[in-house]
Amino acid sequence: MSSPPDEPTRAALTAAHARAAGFLDLRCTGPIAFGTSGTTAGRRADHLWLRVSRSSRTRAPRPTGQGALGAEQLLPDSVLRPRIHRTVDWIDGEHFYKGDLADFAGTAISTTPDLRHDPGLDDTWWHTLKTALADTATATGTKATPHQAWIDKNIPQYLGIPAPTGIERVTGHGDLQWANLTQEPLALLDWERWGLVPIGYDPAMLWANSLQVPAIADRIRTEFADTFASSAGRVGELIALAEMLQAVDRGYYPGLAPLLADRARELIGATAPPTGRHGPGGSRSRRSASSPSRRQLP
Numbered sequence: 001m002s003s004p005p006d007e008p009t010r011a012a013l014t015a016a017h018a019r020a021a022g023f024l025d026l027r028c029t030g031p032i033a034f035g036t037s038g039t040t041a042g043r044r045a046d047h048l049w050l051r052v053s054r055s056s057r058t059r060a061p062r063p064t065g066q067g068a069l070g071a072e073q074l075l076p077d078s079v080l081r082p083r084i085h086r087t088v089d090w091i092d093g094e095h096f097y098k099g100d101l102a103d104f105a106g107t108a109i110s111t112t113p114d115l116r117h118d119p120g121l122d123d124t125w126w127h128t129l130k131t132a133l134a135d136t137a138t139a140t141g142t143k144a145t146p147h148q149a150w151i152d153k154n155i156p157q158y159l160g161i162p163a164p165t166g167i168e169r170v171t172g173h174g175d176l177q178w179a180n181l182t183q184e185p186l187a188l189l190d191w192e193r194w195g196l197v198p199i200g201y202d203p204a205m206l207w208a209n210s211l212q213v214p215a216i217a218d219r220i221r222t223e224f225a226d227t228f229a230s231s232a233g234r235v236g237e238l239i240a241l242a243e244m245l246q247a248v249d250r251g252y253y254p255g256l257a258p259l260l261a262d263r264a265r266e267l268i269g270a271t272a273p274p275t276g277r278h279g280p281g282g283s284r285s286r287r288s289a290s291s292p293s294r295r296q297l298p
Helices: 007-023 067-074 123-136 148-159 201-208 214-223 225-229 231-249 257-268
Strands: 029-034 040-045 048-056 084-092 095-103 169-172 195-198
Touching: 007 029, 007 040, 007 048, 007 084, 007 095, 067 084, 067 095, 123 169, 123 214, 148 231, 148 257, 195 201, 195 231, 201 214, 201 225, 201 231, 214 225, 225 231, 231 257
Parallel strands: none
Antiparallel strands: 029 040, 040 048, 048 095, 084 095, 169 195
């Protein structure tokens, strides 16, 4: 989940960004921006944007068809996103660094994944978002997000029901939240998690991150009504809720905690689904993940 980098990480990412700029012979200007993942740093380079990310050296080299470079290669041109022009990768110690020089797409709607204020999005914006997701679905995804092992562990732990099997998936963004969307014009940012997502997972994640702004949350339910109403879409929504409840369990999104728990109870018909260390609404109750309620997914 999202976690801003600490000072040593910020310093390491800043140095790595300068190194990538040197490799690509770029002059970057303006303030450096650290991503909500805590592992990325970006900065303007004229009309372009240089983004550098850091992970374990065991993740080198980049998997074919995955991440931002895979999105550049495999997604249709109609999917609105920053297009990548050049890349540079290197290993330093225990870390693998990736540098992507892409179009500057503008400022994200929110500095946090969860929305705090109504951005005033018009009908054209919503239509364009739906079109972008539909066009994304036509691409060939090569990675399951989230993967089945995560689902098998966390659906019982955070929802108290057996994990679904035979999940219907579609190619999607995989991290659809407000820090990854721009407004005018719309662009979808950060394609590191894109791939085969459960049907309904993308709109459900966006909806869950909008619960503190009811007008936007309601608009998402309206725009994607058919998906939310389908059996596959409800499974995707439950998986998204489990992921958000895991984040709450780790100390993120305290304002969303009771709202997420309410929706989980509504979907599974439970009095109170387990949510790890923190029960719904911030209580300290916990049900063992090894003995979940045996309610079935809808």
